[in-house]
Amino acid sequence: MTRGPTLPAHRLPPPSGRLAVPALPAQPRTSPPPRPRLDAFNTAPADEAHRALLACLRSNRWAHRLTAHRPYPDLDALLAACDEAAYDLSPADLAEALAAEPMPTLPADSYGAAHTALSAAHAAYEAKFGHVFVICLGGLSPDEALDHVLEGIRSRLANDPEEERVIAAEELRRLARERLCDALRGAGNCASNH
Template identity: 65%
Template sequence: MNAAQPHDAERTLLTCCGSRHWAHRVAAHRPYPDLDALLAAADEAAYDLAPDDLAEALAAEPLRPAFPPGPGYEAAATALRAATAAYESRFGHAFVVCLDAVAPSEALDHLLASIRARLGHDPEEERAVAAEELRRLARGRLTRLAHSQIENAESAATAANTAHAASTVRATPPAAREHAVAAPAQRGGPHRDSPYVPV
């Protein structure tokens, strides 16, 4: 993230929050010393989203949440489709909610309860709630992105170290390796039982 070109960094950040203003602002404050600093900057940029920026970010979110089939899924999916359609009709944008702190087994019920409760909001109140959920979503996505990049970097470093060690062993002639092993016994002159002589 710190080393990327500005347009590449912004393009990556847009996968976390669909506001171009937000992505530009977070990218412009690089480099970040650690993840906490990055998340703090992301929060600050999210708090300052203008109405048009918020609308842009909401428009980038998927309209229909996706959940894998499971017990009772069909009935819940039908209820979810009806609730999201009602929400979109009332507020004109996708329903967003951060489920990072919710157990997977409880996610669908939590989603349905949240959307039904928020249908009772007036538009101004709901914009504030949606903005907060977008901020939380961006934090979670940034955290997962950072951890993924760290894991990729560590894997690449491990692979490079392994390849370097293997090439070093292959590049060392057998005679040289044998001499290196015998060297401790040759201090002060060749050992009488050693088959090796210093060269």
């Protein structure tokens, strides 16, 4: 099947376990990250801080902006800057971030029907909007994640492209915030959610 010139090549994973679904949500966060991690971020060389931020949201402008405004006095100030920079993403910045979102693996205990349903829904979404589906799963239990993703793709397929761009930008903002919190907690989990 030949795609139009504006759509990227479709990246449907083989049914062997890779699928465009989010990593399972992390455990609920109840305590702030240790201060030394924020201090290390504030004092890291700019290129190192920039790389760390790109692991949270793959927009060079967003990462540069957060890097340039260091030091942050506390986590709340950093998260406020994270949100503000994400709200200011241009359509090109958003396209850059969406194009770089990786495709995580489907949880090992998922059954074949989940692969089929999510593959079909993801293919329809990507064909319509020209980018991967992103959704933040913060606060959901692992048992709810796959159903939430499938429901989200199906409901968002009814959106027009501009409406979906706004929703995708908000989901990326939420993902960036969670990934940044995870990185500062030392969880090493900046897993992407699709």
